[in-house]
Amino acid sequence: MKILLKTLLILFTSATFTLADNISVDWQLGFQEPATDLMADVINFHSYILLPIITAISILVLGLLIYIYFRFNSVRNPVASTTTHNTVIEILWTVIPVILLIIIAIPSFRILYVSETIPDSDITIKATGHQWYWSYEYPDYGDFTIDANMLSESELSDPKLRLLETDTQIVVPVNKVVKLLITSEDVLHSWTIPAFAVKMDAVPGRINDTWFKVNKEGIYYGQCSELCGPRHSFMPINVKVVSQEEFDEWIEFAKEEYASIESTQIRLASK
């Protein structure tokens, strides 16, 4: 009983942590808090369509098994039936699953369509996967590249988010459509932020695109989600979502801070 209460307490408190921290926590059940409308749709689809259907099917099948076990065992039913066909039941067990699949397919296709259709974007970011870090470019704002390496354990801030924090975070404005171009320099990687419902493969020699529009400020965490080598778990993704004013300030800072060496040389040479 004590253990049960303890477990319930952990589950309850972890749910509250989730709301605050935009990260997964020990004993968490379910998804992180959604930060985009798309992720909210995904969670609703899961919680109000998939989960009830799965639960109902499991309970129905379990109930039938238990009923058969007691009603038709050899003691209560010594002479077995020789029935081989029942047209009504056969039609039902074909038609009902078809209806359920249609009920699942309609909202599922809608979510897929929304995630694949990039609206008019306010800003474009290009993410490149490397063994084993991510680099980012903001092509709308000139020629600079940001490398985001994982922080080692001794460098972590408090609370210590092991395997999640990077030395530089990419910054995006809140409530703006961000178009993300994703590619890789070496092997397959995958750019993922669970709270955004974004997971897109980074493929060498090809550019994939996706998008997100975050509706709350904060720092969001993700990890490379394609097995890419021995340090696959050491290339986390941080996105800092700020107001438009803060973003404008940061982009001015970033242009100087992360300017590439070549362009600095060109600038110096032209002076």
Ligand SMILES: [Cu+2]
């Ligand atoms: Cu990777």
